[in-house]
Amino acid sequence: MKTIKILKYKLIALCLGLMCACSGMLDEELFSQMAPENYLTTQEGIKSTLDAAYAEGYLNGYSHHSVRNIEEWCTDIEWETGGGENRTAVLMIDFTWDASVGWMYGDMWLKPYRAIRNANVVLENVKSANIGDELKQTYAAEARFIRALSYYYLHSWFGPVPLRQSSEDEIYLARPSEEEMRQFIESELLAVISDLPAPGEEQAYGRATNGGARALLTKFYLNTKQWQKAADMAQEVMDMGDYSLYPDYAMLFRVENEQNSEFILAYPQIPNSPGNNYMNGAFPEGFANHPETGLTFQNSWRNWAAQYRLYDSFYNSFEEGDARMGLIIESYVNGQGNTVSLLNNDNTRSFKYWPDPNGLGNEHGNDVPGVRYADILLSRAEALNELNGPNQISIDLINMVRDRADLDPLELSDFMSTAQLRQHLLNERAWEFYSEGKRREDQIRMGTFVSSAIDRGVTNAKPTHVLFPIPQAALDANEMLVQNDGY
Numbered sequence: 375m376k377t378i379k380i381l382k383y384k385l386i387a388l389c390l391g392l393m394c395a396c397s398g399m400l401d402e403e404l405f406s407q408m409a410p411e412n413y414l415t416t417q418e419g420i421k422s423t424l425d426a427a428y429a430e431g432y433l434n435g436y437s438h439h440s441v442r443n444i445e446e447w448c449t450d451i452e453w454e455t456g457g458g459e460n461r462t463a464v465l466m467i468d469f470t471w472d473a474s475v476g477w478m479y480g481d482m483w484l485k486p487y488r489a490i491r492n493a494n495v496v497l498e499n500v501k502s503a504n505i506g507d508e509l510k511q512t513y514a515a516e517a518r519f520i521r522a523l524s525y526y527y528l529h530s531w532f533g534p535v536p537l538r539q540s541s542e543d544e545i546y547l548a549r550p551s552e553e554e555m556r557q558f559i560e561s562e563l564l565a566v567i568s569d570l571p572a573p574g575e576e577q578a579y580g581r582a583t584n585g586g587a588r589a590l591l592t593k594f595y596l597n598t599k600q601w602q603k604a605a606d607m608a609q610e611v612m613d614m615g616d617y618s619l620y621p622d623y624a625m626l627f628r629v630e631n632e633q634n635s636e637f638i639l640a641y642p643q644i645p646n647s648p649g650n651n652y653m654n655g656a657f658p659e660g661f662a663n664h665p666e667t668g669l670t671f672q673n674s675w676r677n678w679a680a681q682y683r684l685y686d687s688f689y690n691s692f693e694e695g696d697a698r699m700g701l702i703i704e705s706y707v708n709g710q711g712n713t714v715s716l717l718n719n720d721n722t723r724s725f726k727y728w729p730d731p732n733g734l735g736n737e738h739g740n741d742v743p744g745v746r747y748a749d750i751l752l753s754r755a756e757a758l759n760e761l762n763g764p765n766q767i768s769i770d771l772i773n774m775v776r777d778r779a780d781l782d783p784l785e786l787s788d789f790m791s792t793a794q795l796r797q798h799l800l801n802e803r804a805w806e807f808y809s810e811g812k813r814r815e816d817q818i819r820m821g822t823f824v825s826s827a828i829d830r831g832v833t834n835a836k837p838t839h840v841l842f843p844i845p846q847a848a849l850d851a852n853e854m855l856v857q858n859d860g861y
């Protein structure tokens with residue numbers, strides 16, 4: 375394998391240098407599984423490389439922070455002021471981003487491609503490794519899942535991107551067609567379902583399962599408007615019987631309730647590094663406590679100059695009595711003991727990732743949901759509406775989510791057209807998934823991303839903004855890459 379050969383040549387060069395400096399010191403033959411030519415033949419070597427693929431492919435720590443903010447600040451839910459990151463926030467809010475945005479290159483281009491590289495190394499070496507066949511099969515399936523996940527994200531952000539499937543690939547690769555990109559992601563996810571462990575049987579919490587692959591495939595079909603496939607795959611997830619809605623929305627995202635039955639694909643965070651640092655920007659200036667919940671600021675936490683604010687239009691859109699509003703604060707007590715109102719100034723705050731009592735510095739331990747069971751229910755409801763118009767199955771699925779939010783059930787007679795139910799689903803998804811980085815893809819899929827920005831006064835928003843620009847550094851490194859239209 376090319377990877378092993380490169381490591382072997384480096385070892386030979388090192389040995390020659392040492393022999394010249396001190397003859398005879400390497401007379402004894404080396405027997406060690408840590409020798410470069412042996413490392414990727416061991417379970418330890420394969421697993422550590424696979425772990426590295428997970429670390430790069432999952433949204434964790436600061437990469438989750440960057441991606442979530444990029445995905446939310448260009449929508450009708452959230453905006454930002456203050457701190458160093460306001461330079462990026464202004465670009466997203468005003469639709470003036472370009473190919474030089476650092477977060478797009480570091481966290482949305484390089485990181486997924488590092489995951490792909492590591493996954494390819496696993497796939498190139500696992501067959502000849504000294505481990506059992508069953509474990510080989512599982513490791514290979516996990517590597518293919520991480521590779522497909524990385525391409526899923528890249529495709530959603532930039533459109534078709536070069537498909538690197540081997541370390542033997544040419545240095546410069548052109549972009550595939552849209553059809554080729556879709557076919558690769560779909561085929562990879564379909565192929566690994568039978569080889570991934572069932573939920574609860576994975577080696578460690580957060581690793582890929584066959585439920586996670588089905589859930590990701592559901593979202594892929596939905597976002598590419600393959601409605602029948604989306605409806606069918608969502609039904610497969612439901613039929614597994616492993617997942618359900620967590621009964622209390624307000625408690626769902628707390629550290630003490632992670633590893634619950636609703637998080638199908640979860641990105642684990644830890645309260646040091648890499649951790650979830652959303653709350654540092656959600657705390658309002660001078661936050662001391664929130665009397666309604668008893669939350670008191672701890673000295674071990676951080677309150678950034680960056681301020682993550684919700685638009686009043688979003689806050690006021692909730693139906694009266696919606697329990698999901700319980701994770702949005704509208705007032706607080708500051709350090710001087712004064713009650714500060716956040717209403718009517720585009721300034722209410724999402725406390726969805728409720729502060730971790732063991733949070734340290736910038737990092738909290740709240741896991742990030744990649745796909746939740748609520749998303750599967752609403753995805754099937756949406757797909758069936760696009761296929762058949764308003765129907766009872768879609769209404770029943772939506773009502774399952776609304777019931778947890780303590781809302782009255784919808785009636786089929788409330789909706790006279792596909793467009794009407796589509797608009798309600800767009801609203802329902804905003805109320806359910808705010809602060810989770812889903813809004814941009816939802817608005818793009820339902821055709822409101824650009825028009826909504828124009829309605830907010832962003833007059834330069836254009837249809838080409840549904841894709842981000844290929845980062846300039848990536849273009850400079852690959853002479854065969856072509857920029858997206860409009861940039």
